[in-house]
Structure formats: C-alpha cells, structure tokens
Amino acid sequence: MTYITKPKFHHPSLPKNALGYTHRDYEGKVSTLCAGCGHDSITASIIEACFELAIEPHRVAKISGIGCSSKTTDYFLNASHGFNSVHGRMPSVLTGANLANRDLIYLGVSGDGDSASIGLGQFAHAMRRGVNMTYIVENNGVYGLTKGQFSATADRGSKSKRGLTNNDNAIDLVAMGLQLGATYVARAFSGDKTQLVPLIKAAIEHEGAALIDVISPCVAFNNHAGSTKSFDYVREHNEAVNRLDFISGRAPIHVSYDPGSTQVVEQHDGSRLVLKKVAADYDAHDRAGAMNFLAHHAAKGQIVTGLIFVDSEPEDLHRHFNTVDKPLNTLSEKELCPGSAALEKINASLR
Amino acid sequence: MRNTDIAAPDYFHKVVDCQWACPAHTPVPEYIRLIAAGRFSDAYMVNWKSNVFPGILGRTCDRPCEPACRRGRVEKDPVAICRLKRVAADYKDDITERLPKPAVIKNGKRIALVGGGPASLTVARDLAPLGYSCTIFDQDPTAGGMIRTQIPRFRLPETVIDEECGYILDLGIEFVGGTRIDSLKALLAEGYDAVFVGSGAPRGRELDIPGRKEAAANIHIGIDWLSSVSFGHINKIGKRVIVLGGGNTAMDCCRSSRRLGGEDVKVIVRSGFEEMKASPWEKEDAMHEDIPILNFLVPKEFTHENGKLTGVVFEKVKAEYDAKGRRNLVPSGEPDQHIPCDDVLVAIGQENAFPWIERDIGIEFDKWDMPKVDPTTFASTNPKVFFGGDAAFGPKNIIWAVAHGHEAALSIDKLCQGQDINDRPHPMVEIVSQKMGIHEWSYDNDIALDKRYRVPLRDKVVALRDIKAEVELGFDLELGLKETQRCLNCDIQTVFESKLCIECDACVDICPMDCITFTENGEEADLRARLKAPAKNLTQDLYVANDLKTGRVMVKDEDVCLHCGLCAERCPTGAWDMKKYLIDMTHADDLCRTRHQSAA
DSSP: OOSSSSOOOOOOOOOOOTTSOOGGBBBBBOOOOOOOOHHHHHHHHHHHHHHTTTTGGGEEEEEEEOSSHHHHHGGBOTTEEEEESSTTTTHHHHHHHHHTTEEEEEEEEEEEEEIIIHHHHHHHHHHTOOOHHHHHHHSSEEEETTEEOOOTTTTTOBBTTOOOOOOOOOEEEEEEEHHHHSSSSEEEETOOOOHHHHHHHHHHHOOSSEEEEEEEEEEBBBBTTTTTSSOOOOOOHHHEEEEEEEEEETTTOOOOEEEEEEEEOOOOTTEEEEESSSEEEEOOOOOHHHHHHHHHHHHTTTTTEEEEEOSSSOHHHHHTTTTTOOOOOOHHHHHHOOOOOHHHHHHHHHH | OOOOOTTTTHHHHHHHHHHHHHHTTOOOOHHHHHTTTOHHHHHHHHHHHHHSHHHHHHOOOOOTTTHHOTTTSSSSSSSHHHHHHHHHHHHHHOOOGSSSSOOSOSOOOOOEEESSSSHHHHHHHGGGTTTTTEEEEOOOSSSSSSSHHHHTTTSHHHHHHHHHHHHTTTTOOOTTOOOOOOOOOHHOOOOSSEEOOOOOOOOEOOOOOOOTTTTTEEEEEHHHHHHHHHHTSSSOOEEHHHEEOSSHHHHHHHHHHHHOSSSSSEEEEEOOSSSSSSSSHHHHHHHHHHHOOOOOOEEEEEEEEEEEEEEEEEEEEEEEOOOOOOOOEOOOOOOOEEEHHHHHESSSEEEEOOSSOOOOOOOOOTTTSSSSSOOOOHHHHTTTEOOTHHHSSOOOOOHHHHHHHHHHHHHHHHHHTOTTTTTOOOOEEEEEOOOEETTHHHHSSOOOOOOOOOOOOOOOOHHHOOTTTOBBBBOOOOHHHHHHHHOOOOTEEEEEEEOOOOOHHHHHHHOTOOOOEEEEOOHHHHHHHHHHSSOOOOOOOOEEEETTTTOEEEEOOOOTTOOOOOOHOOOOOSSSEEEEEEEOOOSSHHHHHHHHHHHH
C-alpha cells in the first residue's frame, strides 16, 4: 500500500509515442499491492509495451479474475475497458467479449491461483479454442492474499515461509499451454523487463492465443531461501532460450541481424520477431521439441524463459466459427434480421 | 563508474540546489519547512545565523538560489525563496533573547573594520561574541553601507535596516560613524591585531562624452545620487529623466525618479533588453511603474543650451556575433536619435577605489589595481589585512558580502589564535532518517503542480506619491503558506543501501520522474545515455551504487528527483531511505575552534 499520491510531474524530456502519449499516460491508479511485489513490475512492463506499440488505450479490454494478480488491471491503462470477473472465470468472460467485439485488444490478467487452481478448466478451454488474446499469468506460486499457502504452481519440494515442504506436483502452465494448442507461448521473470516487454509486445500483436507465464516473486510470502519463485532462485536458475526483439510491422526495419545466431519470425500482420538465440539448437517453431526441452530442463530444476513456441500462421476462434468479420455492435438491423426468406432457407436446411 | 561517495559533504549539498547556489549556503528547505509550521522565529534564526540580514535580504537579495531551484526544472517558476525569507522576518516574535550576548570576557584582540556595510557587519557579528574588540569605521553617520545608501526606501524600509544592523551593533561593537579612513598605514600603526577592508565599490563609473562638463549640473552619477536621496539631501528631479545603464542601480534610479517628480522617465541601455544586468524582477518592477526601457542605443553627446542640459544624442546599434560567439555592438546605420530631457542619471557601473591604501605596506595590487586577495581566506598579501564584499572582487551582491565576511572572520579568528588560516574546517553535517513508521514520514511529501504565487503590491498611485512607502507588501500568511508548499524538500535525500536491495524494481516502477535505473555499469557519458530517461543535465550528478547481487549498478539521476519519497515508500527492504541532510557551514565560533582541536 502507498499513501503518497504519485505526483503528476513527469520527466521534462520524456519520449512520446506516435500518438503523442508518454508512458505516464498509460498508467492507472497507484498500486495497493505490497511494496516490492513482482506484479508491479509486470504492470510497468504492460505500460511500457502498450506505450511502445502506441496502442490507443480505448482499444484495449483488460479482463481479470480474483487475486493479487487480478487487482493489477486497475494499475495500468486507466482509459481502457475493464472487467473484474468471478474467481477463475476471466477466460470465459474474455471469450464472450472477444466474440462480441473482435476489434478490441484482449488482455487477460490472471494469477496462479486464478488460472491453475479454481480456473484451470477455463484456462484450458480458452487455450484450446485459440481465443485471440494476450493471457498473462502473474505466477508467484503462493496464495498471497490468504497469507502464503502453496498454490498449484508451487514446485514439489519447495519450502513455505513457515518452513513446510510442498509434497504436491506442480502444474506447469507453459507445458499445458503447449499441449493445449496455444500458438504463442512464453515464460518470463518479473525481475527482467528487458526480456518481458518485447514478449508482451509480440504477444499483443500475435493473432491467436498467446500465453505468457511470468514468474513474479511474492515479497511478503515467497521470497525466502527454500522458495523456487524468489528473486534469488529465479536469477540463479534462469535458462533463457532466446532474447526477443519485437519489430512492429509499421516501423521501417533498419537493423540487420546475423542469420547464424538469430531467427526471424514474420507474423501475419507484418511484424517481425527477431530471436537472438541463447540456447544454440533451440527451435521456437517446434511444439513437440519445446515440450521435450521444457521437461528436460524442469527435471534439472532449471526455469526455461524466453519465447518458447510461436506459430507464425495462427488460427483463432473466429476463424473456426466462421463468424462475421465485424464487431456485433456495428451490425445493422438489416444484417441482424435478414427477413423471412432467409429464415425459410435456414429452416429448410434443417429439415 | 565508481560508487558515489555520499559521505563527502559536498555530494548531498549539491543536491540541495538552492543551498549550494547560495554564497552563504543558507539551509533553505529547512527554514521553508519552519515557516510552513508557523515557526517564524525559528525560521528567522536559521537565516540569521547563515545570512545575517534575513529581513533585508528577504527584500533585496539577488537570489542566486532561485534560478537554481529544482521547481524551475520540473515545473516552470522556482519557489519564491527570497520572499519567503521575508515572511520569516515579518512574522517572527521578538528574537532578541535568542541572539548572542556581548562577550563578558574580552580576549584582548582588537580588530578594525573599514566600511560599515554587510561584509564588515558580518565579520563583526561573528567575532564580537568570541571576545574580540571590533571597531567599525564608516564615512556615513549610520551603519549599513550600500544597504542604507543605495537601496531606495520603497524597496527596503529604514526600520528593517536599523533593526538588523542593531542586532549586530548591540553585540558590543564600536561604530565610528562620519569618519573616513584616509590612510591604511596610519590605521595599522594603531596596533590592531587585524584589519578588515569592507569598503565596497564606492565610485560610480563616469560617462565622458561631449557636453558632460557643460551640462554637469543636470547629470548625476547614479550611486551618489541615490545616496543623497537616501540621506534626504536631494528630494526632487526634473520632469523628463533619462537613466543610462541596465543594472539594478539603474532600476533603483529610475524608480526613485518617478517618486521625486519625474513624469517621463526612461531607461536607455546600450545592449539588448535580454542582456541587461538587472534582475528580471527589477526590470519588471520598473516597467510596472510606466518606465520604458529602450535598448541598443549608445549615448554620443549631451546637448545643452546656456549651460542647461537639453537632452542626449544616441547612436542606434545592433548586435553582431563573431566566429567565437562574442557580441559586438555595431552601428545599425539608422540616423542618430535625440531624446530631450531635464536630468540624466548615469548608472553604467561602479568601481573600486583604494587611494587610501598606501602601496608600500605589503599589500600587492594586480594589473587592474585591485588588491590580491585569496578567494578562500580573503587574506591580502599583508598577513594582518583582509578584504571582503565588493572591496575584494568588485561589485557583487549583499549575500556575497555576507559569505565573504564569514570566511574572513574565520581567517581572522585563526590568525589571532595562532593557527594556520589555510586550514579550513569542514562543514558540520547531520543526516537523520525521516521515517516515522510504516507510511509515515516526518516531512510533507505530498507534492503537486502549483504555480508561483505573486507578492501583493501597494497601489501604484499611492506608491509613487511617497518614496518611503514600501511597494511590496510581502506575502500574507495564507499566500506564504501556499508558497512554502511548492518547496520540494531537496534536503530530504534519497539514500540507497546496496546490501539491502533485492532488485525488485519497485522504485524504478513508481518513480514519477524516471530517475532510477538498474543497469550494467559503464563510463559516465555512456551511462547517462542509457538511463530510463537520459541524464542530459551535466551539472547534476549521477548517484551510483555498486555491490548489487546481479552485478549491475543502481544509477539515480539527481536532476529532476522530486524527493517525494515514493522510492522509499515502495521499497520492501528499506534499501531506500529518506534522510534529512543538514549542512551547517563553519563560522568563526567556539564550536569551530574545539572542532579544529579535536581533529588535530
């Protein structure tokens, strides 16, 4: 909690984006989370990503569930649409909203409790349906609001702040996302914004189900020795497979990359993902290989981060349903009530 | 870059821009907080200790603090520091009980002070309570020097001068008025242990152009004229007046003229309006009194008829800049301009004059005929003679004279105690955390955008009728309180402890000014370009802290930090703290002597 109002002053030479906004214009209210919470860094990264992409805030719908993570939608993009849903039900609210208005940018913000426990079913179905969204899990492995019980993503063998050992197996949302058909899967660490910001930018531009699992230490209940989601542990065990540079399709490309060490992924909208390889033989296009790689490193206690998988030709829910290509609220009465002849035709097809 | 040495007194001192810019290093934010708390007498005493003349300076200071003020960098106009000082002086209670008492036991040392202006008065104030017998000599009957003779009463009432000079003279100082010192040699022969020369820059610069002699009756040297006005020897002037010169003296001349019968008063300057030496607010005040300022006009000739001045001929010039960027005024080719007038006041500068200092008493003079004075100790080449104020380095302002006086007093004290005057003691520094509890800070850090408040003025018609009617009425308490809230508390420092930092980025994310960056180390120029917001203001330091777990460095650009404390508020481990940094400059006093001994 912070009781000092954040002053409206900003740095006199703050850069502006194509819309004339500074990154301060993408802020929300001052965070009420504990000081030092990893979630606040993710909030800052979302602000930075939206600023850099010059997104119009009113084109974003930010949707969340319940929990520390889900509170954060209040702390960024003040001028966007927002919905705080029931616990674990963010994916279905988001899916519904997306079906009604496919033109908005959907930002689902959830936590490990919201997505891996109460909302696991919802999570799975949104992924397998390929809803066009950026689904960010702020994953701290602990129930912070109820004072530090293990969550479903806590690693087996890790210790709670009180010294208890977790005997349950952990749910790896990245592995699930890969298995369920998400077309953009990444993992990042809240303590490394240089990695996280481009991953969020690329996810927003990705036209399919994009999942980013962000390890986000809970300073109050999960940042001690014995935790596998502490700042120290994640920094020591972080295995980045690549570093991403996101180049928007609108911006001219001047940078040339050495083909030996980089992989360029062209996206459907003309944007490019330039992946600087860290792990030499890692291929971000190979879903099965990625799952293997993940399992292999998890067994060694390593946390794989970076862009783990991307499908450059994603398909989304609207395509599967063959829905109308306009938001429903833009359809006129003529299109919505095509008349009795059309009804006759449909009825005839069902006979 | 290396770890910033925050233990060096200068580091955090520089962050307090106003205090650093003040020649006397007055702890500005400290007294502004005291004013905000309604503790006017305390605020006055903080000032009195540091700058000796709070009531006088609160009306007349040249305010080097204000251009330095951080508010000017993060918003637009600086805090009205100078006029807040006046609030402390206006609303204080009787403070005589808090002043030092005349020394009961004299130490047997005798000091002569030449000139009774701010520099000498400061020296005497610092030395008299220690037991020194101080004797001040001045040509005028009363103390104050240029404060009394050159600053018009409508800017500075006599009561304020009497009060603040009185506090000093009441310390058992002997003031010998109406006495000019005509020979330093003779003065030294009287056996003083030290002599301080604070005789100012008393000679107004002459303008030697045709017609000067013939029309002399109506051509006056500005500072002499102001002095005569001040002592009541002159109480009228012609209807049409031309003031030549663009400094603060010119502004005082033209505004005084308006009150002594001048109806059509003009200021005419050689340079452009922007390059004038006068402070912007003094130009504003003059123009507010319907005095036009005409620029790029060089006086060529005084015209006269039957021995009476009729006007001045000016050549129109323009500014040209050479390859080195130096400005030259060259004729514009337009025809000369004749401006008729009844009187001319020449205020084109003032000079030092030391005809009374013999050249064979061990005081060396440089090629500009100025004494060689050490800029730290203010000693001349004669070990017993010290200079300060305008007499040392030419015309400056009251606050510089005060600063010189403190340093010279320290030197004189050391000389008389048989110590090395070049061994200057460090300032006293006190650093205290302002954290009172969770989310509680002992200073008001709720910072908002707020425009500078204006000081109310006396009605112009009323003000122009009486040369003794003070124009500025001073802030009332409500306005004063509002203005205090614009201070950013730059002395409440952000202090970082690497060992406690877990690099969670909370401070980076919350900082409203993007001052803080965690990044790979590098050279300063490289780091400045790589920060979250580039640090382009090279006059402001980078605060660098190494020893972080990831091997990166924390870099904070001090430039536009609001000292709001959000970094410390959001830090989970207390790696950031807000600490009040009080820097107390060393003056000649008992404390400094014991401090010196304990260090030795």
